Amino acid sequence: MTKYTDQGKQDTRSGFGAGMTELGRTNPNVVTLCADLIGSLKIDTFIKENPERFFQVGIAEANMIGMSAGLTIGGKIPFATSFANFATGRVYDQIRQSVAYSGKNVKICASHAGVTLGEDGATHQILEDIGLMKMLPGMTVINPCDFNQTKAATIAIAAHEGPVYLRFGRPKVANFTPVDQKFEIGKALMLSKGTDVTILATGHLVWESLIAAERLEAQGISCEVINIHTIKPLDEEAILKSVKKTGCVVTAEEHNYLGGLGESVARTLAMQLPTPQEFVAVKDSFGESGTPDQLMEKYGLNNKAVEEAVLKVIKRK
Known part of the structure; x- marks a missing residue:
């Protein structure tokens, strides 16, 4: 299998901040709104360099979404930022009516998703956000x-x-993809070719899946690992091509197994290519307080869980 190297652990929210800094310098129509979480969203540099293009709305997420929808009418590209729990669950009605139904060009950018938020516990962790967002017509989910x-x-x-x-997310995780990569919305990325099982992973579970695949290779099991960075629109062509070859699939995500990537894949396979599938995801529960590593272990969201799922699904072929 293809080997990947961790270039040095970094948090994905800082990747968002770096992207916003670049957009601030290259796209004058980009504006940013934040619900009192500037430091957590890593947008300090954008604000410092573009103070006139930043709006601090305070702890008023519903207002932030409404303002964002309005800004698009004037040709602006608003990036509405908050914690994932507050950016989706707290303001679902406003997103549905003012953004999705109206087809507004709003970018809802959410940090601290999943259980890896850690010690803040279940009230701040969200494991339903992908499901909430992917069900909205016209909403792209990345x-x-x-x-x-x-x-x-x-x-x-x-x-x-x-x-x-x-x-x-919040925690520092392996940074292993190319610095100069071209990001294509809706196009899955083949990370490692294999013949025995397809592993479709997203978010923090991509690196964990690569670790699992390396261990499985030592056991004589050839894993095809695909990075599904876009949940919607789903790259069904890439998924079906791989599964036709391997005959079984494991989906891996830091999300409830109800409503996430796994269910989108299951729907695709049920309609076009019924295939044995195992889910690495949270089994319909809320999170709790703990370190990210402790919670990933408890809820079965690490490389060990991926390895076990692969061994299980292969027996079902």
Whole structure:
């Protein structure tokens, strides 16, 4: 299998901040709104360099979404930023009516997603956001895997016409994708070719899947690892091509197994290519307080869980 090297652990929210800094220097129509979380979203440099293009709305997320929708009418490209829990669950009605239904060019950019938010606990962790967002007609949903890819995705969505939900995280994780990568919305990335099982991973679980695939290779199991950075639109062509070859699939995500990547893949396979599938995801529960590593272990969201799922699904072929 293809070997990947961790270039140095970095948090994906800092990748978003780096992307915003570049957009601030290259796209005069980009504006940013924040619900009192400037430091957490890493947008300090954008604000310092473009103070007239930043709006601090305070703890008023619903107002932030309404303002963002209005700004698009004047040709601006608003990036509305907050924690994932507050950027989706708290303001779902406003997103549905003012952004999705109206087809407004708003970019909802959400940090601290999943259980890796850690010690803040279940009230701040969200494991339903991908499901909430992907069900909205016309909403693009993106979940990049590391610092470099989050930066590339941030820049790419500014050029995309239409509402976008961009999801990223708090902890420092392996940074292994190319610095100069081209981010194509809706195009899955083949990371490692294999013949025995397809592993479709998103977000923090991509690196964990690569670790699992390397260990499985030592056991004589050839894993095809694909980075599904775009949940919607889903790259069904890439998924079906791989699964036709391998005959079984594991999906891996830091999200509830209800409503996430796994269910989107299951729908695709049920309609076009019924295939044994195992889910690495949270099994319909809320999170709790703990370190990111502790929570990933408890909820079965690490390379060990991916390895176990592969061994299980291969027996079902």
